[in-house]
Amino acid sequence: MKNSKAKEIVERWMFPTERSSYMGGIEDRPILAKSQDRTVTDIDGKEYLDFQSGQMSGAICHQHPRIVSVIKKTIKTMLHASNTLLNVPRLKLHQTLGKILPPPLQRSLFLVSGSDSIEGAIDLARKATGGIDVIGLHAGLHGSTSYLTRSLSFNWNRNKHSVVAPATSAILTPYCYRCPLGLEFPSCDIQCLKTSLELADANFTSQPAAFIGEPILSAGGVIVPPEGFYKRLQSACRERGMLLILDEAQTGLGKTGKMFGFEHEEGVSPDIIAISKHFGGGLPISAVCTTSEIAEIAVKNGYFATRSHACDPLLCAAGEESINIILDEDLPARAAQIETRVKESFREMAQEYELIGDIRGRGVLLGIELVTDREKKTPANDALRQIFSYAMDHGLIFQTRGTRGLQNVIRLVPPMTTTDEEIDRALSILNDAFRAVGKSKRQAAAE
Numbered sequence: 001m002k003n004s005k006a007k008e009i010v011e012r013w014m015f016p017t018e019r020s021s022y023m024g025g026i027e028d029r030p031i032l033a034k035s036q037d038r039t040v041t042d043i044d045g046k047e048y049l050d051f052q053s054g055q056m057s058g059a060i061c062h063q064h065p066r067i068v069s070v071i072k073k074t075i076k077t078m079l080h081a082s083n084t085l086l087n088v089p090r091l092k093l094h095q096t097l098g099k100i101l102p103p104p105l106q107r108s109l110f111l112v113s114g115s116d117s118i119e120g121a122i123d124l125a126r127k128a129t130g131g132i133d134v135i136g137l138h139a140g141l142h143g144s145t146s147y148l149t150r151s152l153s154f155n156w157n158r159n160k161h162s163v164v165a166p167a168t169s170a171i172l173t174p175y176c177y178r179c180p181l182g183l184e185f186p187s188c189d190i191q192c193l194k195t196s197l198e199l200a201d202a203n204f205t206s207q208p209a210a211f212i213g214e215p216i217l218s219a220g221g222v223i224v225p226p227e228g229f230y231k232r233l234q235s236a237c238r239e240r241g242m243l244l245i246l247d248e249a250q251t252g253l254g255k256t257g258k259m260f261g262f263e264h265e266e267g268v269s270p271d272i273i274a275i276s277k278h279f280g281g282g283l284p285i286s287a288v289c290t291t292s293e294i295a296e297i298a299v300k301n302g303y304f305a306t307r308s309h310a311c312d313p314l315l316c317a318a319g320e321e322s323i324n325i326i327l328d329e330d331l332p333a334r335a336a337q338i339e340t341r342v343k344e345s346f347r348e349m350a351q352e353y354e355l356i357g358d359i360r361g362r363g364v365l366l367g368i369e370l371v372t373d374r375e376k377k378t379p380a381n382d383a384l385r386q387i388f389s390y391a392m393d394h395g396l397i398f399q400t401r402g403t404r405g406l407q408n409v410i411r412l413v414p415p416m417t418t419t420d421e422e423i424d425r426a427l428s429i430l431n432d433a434f435r436a437v438g439k440s441k442r443q444a445a446a447e
């Protein structure tokens with residue numbers, strides 16, 4: 001397709017994008033024609049290293065030969081099936097997933113999108129506890145379905161969408177680099193959580209049902225909660241009869257260097273986890289996972305969750321193959337190696353470029369927060385815009401993220417199969433981008 005034709009379609013047939021959303025400006029970006037491994041190619045034949053892993057759902061890689069092969073095979077036998085009858089790929093996926101879930105999590109049900117799995121998880125917690133109120137972190141993101149998941153995505157302005165779901169409220173994100181209370185970890189003793197819980201208790205409109213959070217807040221700017229945060233939150237949930245739901249959409253299935261993101265903190269045992277993104281190796285399938293005990297109580301109280309395509313053999317077969325690839329290729333270990341390589345390189349770059357304020361994240365979910373002044377931590381939104389354009393022009397794609405008004409975090413999500421050579425190529429483009437932005441700043445100062 002030619003660019004002129006694409007422009008015509010955009011202008012005539014496509015919904016305009018909301019400029020301040022993360023998709024804003026899509027009309028001016030490359031138009032993709034194909035993808036392979038860690039590379040996407042636009043309609044002009046230009047190649048880009050994909051360090052956003054598609055929409056994070058390509059974290060194994062694009063067109064993994066085993067995923068392509070299982071899709072081809074399943075299409076020939078059974079593409080779609082009723083969710084009122086069991087099918088073989090579905091059963092095999094329940095078993096394969098059950099074996100990698102840390103006990104006592106072992107029961108799963110399948111849905112389609114990540115947002116579906118969050119809705120399914122919240123409904124499950126409500127049915128299991130009899131409670132209603134749900135709290136989440138103020139920099140969190142849990143989906144884009146118009147009612148429940150957008151209401152719990154506090155990092156997106158809730159005033160931008162129509163009606164907010166009742167009994168959903170935010171608590172403070174433990175964003176240590178920019179502590180909301182101006183304190184320092186560990187001497188703070190995680191005061192943000194104590195203050196938040198006091199406020200949450202005052203705000204509850206009913207028996208509370210659950211807390212929901214990401215083990216690492218990805219869209220909020222790759223914020224890693226401090227050691228001990230989730231363990232304390234778990235105790236607070238138990239004291240109140242609430243369930244701890246962890247949204248593993250972006251941290252699950254190997255990406256943080258362990259199979260699940262929550263496993264980095266000892267003693268954390270969530271009641272429910274939600275899995276999506278690269279679970280289907282590029283196809284949309286998600287899961288809600290919980291203990292037998294919680295599943296049984298909820299079902300007794302009338303819980304069920306499904307979608308017309310929730311248990312399609314095609315999606316389930318791809319899901320099972322993606323888990324097998326992650327295990328066979330030991331991708332969590334590879335993700336941990338990538339983390340070391342990228343962080344070491346940024347630590348070196350930080351000696352040269354004042355702009356680098358913080359380097360954080362785990363595995364292949366990494367964030368570099370840019371500031372114009374390390375002391376005051378002034379967000380470098382403009383500089384990041386320039387670095388983003390430079391990288392895109394030179395063949396590297398990533399996303400810019402941050403909490404609420406901030407858009408000053410480079411979020412790097414290379415697929416877990418990325419080679420050292422590809423990592424070094426991406427780092428070299430970023431190094432040049434920092435130098436170019438630094439230079440243009442000096443030139444601007446001289447003028």
Ligand SMILES: Cc1ncc(COP(=O)(O)O)c(C=O)c1O
Binds near residue numbers: 118143249250277
């Ligand atoms: C942490 C998290 N949860 C849930 C979702 C929603 O997933 P989906 O877009 O597949 O509905 C997202 C989407 O980016 C996410 O980042």
